[in-house]
Every structure is written in structure tokens, then in C-alpha cells.
Amino acid sequence: MNAGATTPPRRRRFGWPRRVFSQVLLMQLAIAAGTAVLATGLFLRPLSDQLDDQAMRRALAIAETTASDPVADALLASRPSVDGPVQEEAERIRRATGAEYVVIMDRRGVRWSHTDTGQIGRVVSTDPSEAIAGHDVMEIDSGTLGRSARGKVPLRDESGKIIGAVSVGIAYDSVRERLLATIPGLLAYAGGALAVGALAAFLISRRLQRQTHDLAFSDISALLAEREAMLHSLREGVIALDGAGRIRLMNDEAQRLLGLGPEATGQPLDAVLGPGRTTDVLAGRVAGEDLLTVSGTRVLIANRMPTDDGGAVATLRDRTELEQLGRELDATRGLIDALRAQDHEHANRMHTLMGLLELEMHDEAVEFVTEVVGVHRATAEQVTERIHDPLPAALLVGKATVAAERGVSLRISPATLLPDRLVDPQGLVTVLGNLVDNALDAAAGSEDPRIEVEVRAEGRTVVLRISDSGPGVPPQQRELVFTEGWTTKELPTHGRRGLGLAMVRRLAERQGGSARVTESADGGAEFTVVLPEALAETERVTRDGAPPDDLVRDPAEPVTTGETR
Secondary structure, eight states, X not given: OOOOOOOOOOOOOOOSOOBHXXXXXXXXXXXXXXXXXXXXXXXXXXXXXXXXXXXHHHHHHHHXXXXXXXXXXXXXXXXXXXXXXXXXXXXXXXXXXXXXXXXXXXXXXXXXXXXXXXXXXXXXXXXXXXXXTTOOEEEEEEETTEEEEEEEXXXXXXXXXXXXXXXXXXXXXXXXXXXXXXXXXXXXXXXXXXXXXXXXXXXXXXXXXHHTTTOBHHHHHHHHHHHHHHHHHOSSEEEEEOTTXXXXXXXXXXXXXXXXOGGGTTSBHHHHHOSSHHHHHHHTSSXXXXXXXXXXXXXXXXXXXXXXXXXXXXXXXXXXXXXXXXXXXXXXXXHHHHHHHHHHHHHHHHHHHHHHHHTTOHHHHHHXXXXXXXXXXXXXXXXXXXXXXXXXXXXXXXXXXXXXXXXXXXXXOTTOBBOSOBSOHHHHHHHHHHHHHHHHXXXXXXXXXXXXXXXEEETTEEEEEEEESSOOOOGGGTTGGGSTTOOSSOOOTTSOOSOXXXXXXXXXXXXXXXXXXXXXXXXXXXXXXXXXXOBOOXXXXXXTSOOOGGGSOOOSOOEEOOOOO
């Protein structure tokens, strides 16, 4: 049986690292090393030129010292020789200064002194004409003793006449040695700087590693793409703020719930939303979980989580439909209670009717049934005579039944007259329903429980006034009652209150109107809501030019659609 082939070990491939930490570290190390090398090279180049210049100036200074009167006198009084006074003086100066050579020559360029005595009496190897012409010379040149830094000066007698020249050379090897001697120290400084730079680069890269969670650039790009897809697919609003309170990002749902556009990104939150509870909740000025706020006509639940950089991420949930369902549930429960009470009352009426029939009092039975049916029919007719739009009329008829079962008298003001020209009937129903519900809650339990509803048109403006006989609203709380979440009532089944009046004011302000509360004539609360341009523009007249019936105010007495038990 053949043995299975073994898989050769996989060779490790060395290449550019994938991690952000490793890439940044390598780039910073390369930058630090390149900077150190460049700085060292830029320092060494002028240092070399500076050392050459110092060597040439030193040679020139030695030459000027040598060209003194004793040397000039000895040159005039003797011949060039190995043991002559000129050679002796030149050698003394050379040994004292450490120069490579000190050469004294006459006007013909013949050497009178030299380190190599065999060169005495011979013509110099380089052109001495410039020095003999009276000019000082500094140069780097090569001669019989090799390359050197040279200084040449003219040699003059007592009268100032040029009788020769002095040339002093300093070995160029010593200059190179000085340059090379500085390199280790320079490299030590450069190495120290490189080490500090490498340590700083490592620390910065480690911090970057922690902040990026040791991800690769490709991973970060993928995470950004996934984040964008996730944010824009969520059905909850997400809004992120930076430490300065500016909007960092918003998903599509947050833009829809807050009524903002993409241009709001990067703008301060207070500037794009304006003052209000929604801004305070998102900015963190109101603390808590599942905070309730109203934006436009939407009821929102907001939660805010701070981030490490001083910013925050807030989530928004649309609770508008749920709140409406909760209010409908409360209304349904109230209606069920009312129906239960009516069931008992209906049973009593049926027993009364049965008794009348058994006693064969037929006329009295007919009169009793007519009276019972007429009361409910009159209520509906009286409301529809003044409220011509079916939605608010139906609302008031239903509220009248609930009020009657709760023992509250609901009266329609004689000033009430609303034509069938509403632009937004549903909005008016929301405002009217909230105000009547609050009035019923306030009036119930008072000594003479009653509420009065007035809905009238002034041109295209609709004015609603609802007053009750309840305890009223203290002056210091008349603005607080319109704040989201503020309430003095017990929590209902769905767990939220303090939304109705806030929504009423928002709906009114959205149409350019207002909502306020004052004290009623009965000592209770009187809410007044003004809705400009709530009626459509139309001109309706009858054939004979008289105004239509729905624009003629009925001068009858106030309509009372509730009865107190």
C-alpha cells in the first residue's frame, strides 16, 4: 500500500503587511530613517567645506607669520643650502606649528627651504607667480608631498619690495581625519534621534492599533461599506453627533423622522432642529431612557449613548401609530364602560316598557319610546346643524355620548359654526378630540361637571375654544402643559401620557397658529387653538344671491348634548 503524499510545508511569504498598525509603523520608521540619513548628509557636506577652509586659513596664517623681517634678511644675505639660516628658521616654524611643509622661495621660484632637503635649490612644482605678484593665495592642491591645504604670501624686504614668497602646506590627510573623527559622534546623535523617532512611531502605532482594533485597511473599508448598508436599511432612526454637537451622520429613517435632508450633516444640532425638547433630548440635556418627544406630528422615543470621543449616538423610534392605538384603546375602554352602563339603563327602560305593555297602557308606552329615541336623535341633529363637516361632527356626537355616561354635560356654544370646507379634517379632529378628552377628564368629579365646545370660522381661520368646570391650570403651569411627557394624570394602560396637548400645539404651530390655556368663566381651564388657513377658499352663493345655509349662524340657544345623572 502506497503511503499518501505529504503536503509540503507552506512557505511564509514576506511582503507588505496588511495590518494598519504594521503599515503605519513601517512607514514612520522609513520616514525617521530617511530623515536621519538626509540630516547627516546635509550636515557633513558643509562640515567638509568648513574644515578645508579652516586648514587653508591656518596655512595662510603660518605663511604670514613666516614672512617676517629675519627671514627676508637671511634670504638676501645667504645662498640656498641645507644648513642655511633660511632652512633652519623654516624648519623651526614647521615643527612649532605642525605644518607639513614651510617652503621659502625667491622671485624665480627656487626653494630656499623644504621638508625634503633634496628639494632645496630647485624650482617649486606649482606656479608661484600669483604670490610673487603680491597676492595671498589659499587652495587645495597636489605637490611633491601629495595633496595639501596651502597658503601662499609674498615675502618683502624692509622697503616693502617683494623678494620672494612663502608657501605653507597642511597635509590633507589630517583634514580628512578630522572629518572622519566627527562622523562617529554625528552618527551617534543621528542614531539617538532615530531611536527616539522609532520609539515615538511605535507608541503612535500601538495607539492606532488599539483604536482600529488591529484591523487591515481592507477590513476597515469593508466595515465602512457594511455600516452604510446597515444604517440605511434600519427602520429606526440613527443620528451620530461629534463632541462639538455637530451631526456626524444620519440614516434615511432619521432624516424622515426629523424632517431633515442630507445637507444637515456637519451642521450643529441646535441650528438644524431649533430649540425644543427633541433637540434637548438628542443633545443630552435631558437624561433618561426611552425619552418621549414630538417632532412635527410624530411621536418619537429616543435613546442616547455617549461615545469615547465626547460625541453620542441616538436612536429614534416612531411611536406615532402606537400612541394613536393606545389612545384609541383608552377611548374604546371608555366606550365599553359607557356601553355597559347603557346596557343597564337599556334593561331598565325595557323593563319599564314591558310593564307598560302588560298593564295595557299602550299610549304611555308609545310616548315613552318616542321620548327615549328623540333625545339621542336631537343630539345628533343639533351637532350637525352647526358642524357641517362629517368628521368633527361625528366626533362630537360620540364624545357627547361618552360625556353623558360620565355624568358630564357637553354643551355646544351658540357661536359654533363650521362650514364643510376643511383643508385637513383629520388634523382638526386630532386637535378637537385631544382637547375634549382633557376637558372631560378635568370636569369629571367636579360639583357641576360640564364642558363647552366652540368651533367657529373667521374667514379661512378656524378657532376652537373648549372650557371646562374642572380645577383649572395654575398660571405657572400653563406653558408646561404643552410640554411632551408632562402630565398630572395616572399612567394609562399603554404607559404614556403628556402627548395630546403637545401634539395640539405642534399641529397649530405647523399651520402658523397658536394654542394657549387661560381660566374659564367657571373657574376651570379654557383652551383656545387658532388654525389659520384651515378652510379652503371658495365663494358659494345661492341663486338669489343670499349666503348659503351653512354660513348663516343659528340664533338658537346653546346646544346641550350631555345630561347629568
